[in-house]
Amino acid sequence: MIVKSSYTSSIDGTLKFQIQTEDGYVIEACVVFFPEKPAPVNICISSQIGCECSCAFCVTGYKRFIRNLSAGEINEQLCLIFRENPELLEHRFEITYMGTGEPLLNWEQVYLSAENFSTKYSGLHRINISSIFPQLHLPIEKILLLNTPVHFQFSLHFVTDAMRRKYFRRKLPPIDTVLSRLNEIYKMGKSLYCVNYILFDFVNDSPKDAEALAAMMQPLPAYLKISKY
Secondary structure (H helix, E strand, C coil): CEEEEEEECCCCCCEEEEEECCCCCEEEEEEEECCCCCCCEEEEECCEECCCCCCCCCCHHHCCCCEECCHHHHHHHHHHHHHHCHHHHHCCEEEEECCCCCHHHHHHHHHHHHHHHHHHCCCEEEEEEEECCCCCCCCHHHHHHCCCCEEEEEECCCCCHHHHHHHHCCCCCCHHHHHHHHHHHHHHHCCCEEEEEEECCCCCCCHHHHHHHHHHHCCCCEEEEEEEC
């Protein structure tokens, strides 16, 4: 794998990378800086080439799914980023599976790569798994046994199953079922999970949506992260 191109965002200093695999496909990774957080650097990496989920609001969703990345290819993204920016190793950092692809659809290789990260990097503060949770039968709780804390992020974005079906374009488990599974995982690790909610103008940002979201969050061992599209 090689870094095909990289640039720094003029808006917030995010480092963005296009990485080319040995068979000629391109995946994406980025480094986001958060000076005020315990781990001031967040490295987002890819788990697939393309994505099977075809979410209506995601650029990757319009790209054809090619294949899963191997654990080695996932690990190599981090190696390439550190090779290009060795000063990053001087900071504590987080790794987030939030680049190209849906990590739970490549769970075995994601787990193997996370296992490697947890033993290889002393500066690794936390591993984040960001997912729409397209399937729930996986033994994802075993990742909690790694040396590094693991944090799950549920990409909710809509407060009803009907809206999720419309915009995610993939058959998904009901919201209540996903939250029940995340609550089970919380009991094992005692670490709050995150619920991600992107605001789309005039789609999911009404007062009624806000009230439903607040009611949904109230009993959960979770926190809410709201972003504007």
